[in-house]
Every structure is written in C-alpha cells, then in structure tokens.
Amino acid sequence: MVKNMTEFEPKEKFKHLAEIGPNVLQCIACGDCREQTDYTSDPPKWGVCVSKDHTSGFEPYFGRGKMQIIRSLWQGKLELSKEMAEVIYQCPTCNACSEACAYDMDNVALYEALRAELVDAGCGLEAHIPMNKAMVELLNPYERDNKLKSKWTEKIDFKVKDANTEQAEYLYFVGCTAALTPDIEKVAIDTAKILNKLDVDFSTFGEHEVCCGSVGMRTGDRKAFNSVAAKNYELIKKSGVKKIITSCSGCYRTLKIDYKDYFDELGVEVLHTVEFLDKILKEKNIELKNLGLNVTYHDPCHSGRHVGLYEEPREILKKIANLTEMKTIKQAAKCCGAGGGV
Known part of the structure; x- marks a missing residue:
C-alpha cells in the first residue's frame, strides 16, 4: 500500500x-x-x-x-x-x-x-542518433534524397495531384518506407491505382513529403519529432486538406494520435487506407470479385492495439478471398518485432 x-x-x-x-x-x-x-x-x-x-x-x-x-x-x-x-x-x-x-x-x-x-x-x-538526425535534416530516416519520394509515380499511367500547388479532397500520405523502399513501393503504387479507379480526388506531397516523425516519437527524441511535426503542420495547413489517407500503420498511429492536437485545430480527419476503402465500398455499394485465394491477416500493432482498427481490413479481405485467421489475432496478435526502435 x-x-x-x-x-x-x-x-x-x-x-x-x-x-x-x-x-x-x-x-x-x-x-x-x-x-x-x-x-x-x-x-x-x-x-x-x-x-x-x-x-x-x-x-x-x-x-x-x-x-x-x-x-x-x-x-x-x-x-x-x-x-x-x-x-x-x-x-x-x-x-x-x-x-x-x-x-x-x-x-x-x-x-x-x-x-x-x-x-x-x-x-x-x-544507433538511433543518425536515424533521427536524417529525419530532421533530410526529411526521412533512411538517409536518402527526399526527391526520390516521387519516383514511384513513374510507374503509374496517370497524374497524381501535387498537394503543394493543387487542391484535392484527400491527401494520400505515402510515408517514407513505401516511397523510398523499392521492395515496398508497390504499396504506394497500388494504393494510388485503387484511389484512381474509384475516382477519388487525391493528392500527395511527393518529394516534399516530410516524415511523420514516428521513429523520433517511439525512440524518445521529442526534439526531432517536434521538428518534423511542425513542418507537417505547416504543409497541411497551407494545402487546406481536411482528410488524410495513409497505408502505413506507423504513419496512421502517429498522425491520428500524436498529431491529435495539431489536427483537431485544423479539423483534419486521418483514415487508414482499409478504413477508407471499407467506407467507400459500402457507400457506393461496390461488389468485389472473390479471387478464391486463401489468405490470413496480421494485425499491425500500430493500427491494431494502438488505435483499434480490426474489423475493416477483415471486411475487405472477406469480399475478395477466403480469410483464415491465425490463433492469436486482434488484441492478442503477435508483434512483428520491428517497432519501437528495436
């Protein structure tokens, strides 16, 4: 006692x-x-x-x-x-x-x-110092040229609006990993293709996109986090966008929770891609073809236990495939081990 x-x-x-x-x-x-x-x-x-x-x-x-x-x-x-x-x-x-x-x-x-x-x-x-330093100075934690963040758009056959100069209903916040990692850029490419197919009016910041700051927040470098958060606040405020879509669970958690005070002030709503797609498919009564695939789903910690996004990805998967659940799912899902600066 x-x-x-x-x-x-x-x-x-x-x-x-x-x-x-x-x-x-x-x-x-x-x-x-x-x-x-x-x-x-x-x-x-x-x-x-x-x-x-x-x-x-x-x-x-x-x-x-x-x-x-x-x-x-x-x-x-x-x-x-x-x-x-x-x-x-x-x-x-x-x-x-x-x-x-x-x-x-x-x-x-x-x-x-x-x-x-x-x-x-x-x-x-x-080990975290170079990563957070690059996040502030190069606007991404991978120590890469930020101009490469728009390179994935060369692999799509339509123009994506530039949020810096063009108005759009939604901002697609790509995230550093999908934009700068060749093995993962398909996430950005396919997300953009889906949004375009659904006639969604969206834009990106391209090479001007600033890291959300998740790695700084998770590893305790509040100075680095606050630096990039302030930059994002100004970019988003200037763009006038009120709805943000992101496919990255780390970005989703950071923008939705760690930016809450910023976005409450601006009246900005943050949606994960699956959250947005589940909503628009229901609103437009769109039926998807079931491909007959057997799939399972791993709940990311950042979108799952941190935010509580569990049902939407499953709803979508059930429309296109045969979903087989693992033994430990949702709140009990096993962490992949890649978060928190480990």
Whole structure:
C-alpha cells in the first residue's frame, strides 16, 4: 500500500513522465503484462510480452518491471543511465501489455516518456542518433534524397495531384518506407491505382513529403519529432486538406494520435487506407470479385492495439478471398518485432 503519495510525485527533472501523470501508481504488479493465457476469451490471449520471450525474461524486460523502474526514478532510488536504456529499448512498444492490464494502463505512453527522459539525459541509444538526425535534416530516416519520394509515380499511367500547388479532397500520405523502399513501393503504387479507379480526388506531397516523425516519437527524441511535426503542420495547413489517407500503420498511429492536437485545430480527419476503402465500398455499394485465394491477416500493432482498427481490413479481405485467421489475432496478435526502435 502507498502510505505517502507525495513520495511518488515525479521529480521536477522528469518533465516527460510528469506530463503523463501518476498512472504508474495504478500498477498492482500482478504480472498479467508478462504472461497470460485465457482459452475462453475471444480472441484468446497467449504469452503477452514479446520482450520477455526474446530476452532473459527478467522483470525490467516487461511491463511490471518497467513500472517499478519509473517508480524508483520518481523516488530518487535510481538514476537514468545507458545501462537502463539497453533494457528499456528492448521493448517494441507493441502495447500488448496495456491490452492485458486489468487497469487499462497506457503503458506505451509511459515507456515513451521514459525514453524521452533517457534521450534528454544523453542516455539514448547511439544507433538511433543518425536515424533521427536524417529525419530532421533530410526529411526521412533512411538517409536518402527526399526527391526520390516521387519516383514511384513513374510507374503509374496517370497524374497524381501535387498537394503543394493543387487542391484535392484527400491527401494520400505515402510515408517514407513505401516511397523510398523499392521492395515496398508497390504499396504506394497500388494504393494510388485503387484511389484512381474509384475516382477519388487525391493528392500527395511527393518529394516534399516530410516524415511523420514516428521513429523520433517511439525512440524518445521529442526534439526531432517536434521538428518534423511542425513542418507537417505547416504543409497541411497551407494545402487546406481536411482528410488524410495513409497505408502505413506507423504513419496512421502517429498522425491520428500524436498529431491529435495539431489536427483537431485544423479539423483534419486521418483514415487508414482499409478504413477508407471499407467506407467507400459500402457507400457506393461496390461488389468485389472473390479471387478464391486463401489468405490470413496480421494485425499491425500500430493500427491494431494502438488505435483499434480490426474489423475493416477483415471486411475487405472477406469480399475478395477466403480469410483464415491465425490463433492469436486482434488484441492478442503477435508483434512483428520491428517497432519501437528495436
């Protein structure tokens, strides 16, 4: 039992943790964030923490231990250190621990705030520095020429509006990965083709598109994140667009949640591609041909547990293929391991 609540007030130097508030006090150290199996639930919950599964599994690697670290920091029993960072950055911020938590704690918000404290104290991971530096200076984290962001448009046979100079109802926010990775550019190409086929009035920022800042936010570099977020705010404000579509789950989560204050001010709505397509197919009563394929679907952490987008992709897949679900889906889906700066 907490006898003296003031002893858990965040120290003045922990400004990022202080912004989250004392919800770390809700943690009763039950351990459900480590491992939980309930075969009667729908969907079933299996082993919760992927960090626990792929490390030594000691307390600091899953939610309960991280909560204790934050408490100890607030009490002055621990100091920020590079050793602490090595543990904290093993987490892909998949948010499975929050789903398992009986008290609905926003664990990821606390982890990201702790990472921001580590970065501000000079204890962040050195491997993240070039990535976030490139994100600010080159407008993408891949250290590539941002002019290449429009190269994928050479592979389509119609003109895409330039959001910098032309008005459109929707902005297609492509994202750095689809725009700059040849193996993945098909996502951008096919999305644009679908939008064009549906006569959707859309534009892109092309080579002027700025990274959404997800990698900066997830890794704790708030300065880098705020820099690109401010640029995006100005670009979108100038364009006058009120609806944004994106196919990237990382961009979707960032624009929808981390940009909430920005976009509430501008009156901007953010939609994932599958969310938009599910809506427009129903509105226009469009029937799709079932291709007879057997497919499954992996719920991305950022669009799934972070935002709650589960049904729309399944609705679309069921129209065109035979959907076979994996054992762990939706809230219980297994993280791919690529998030959170891991």
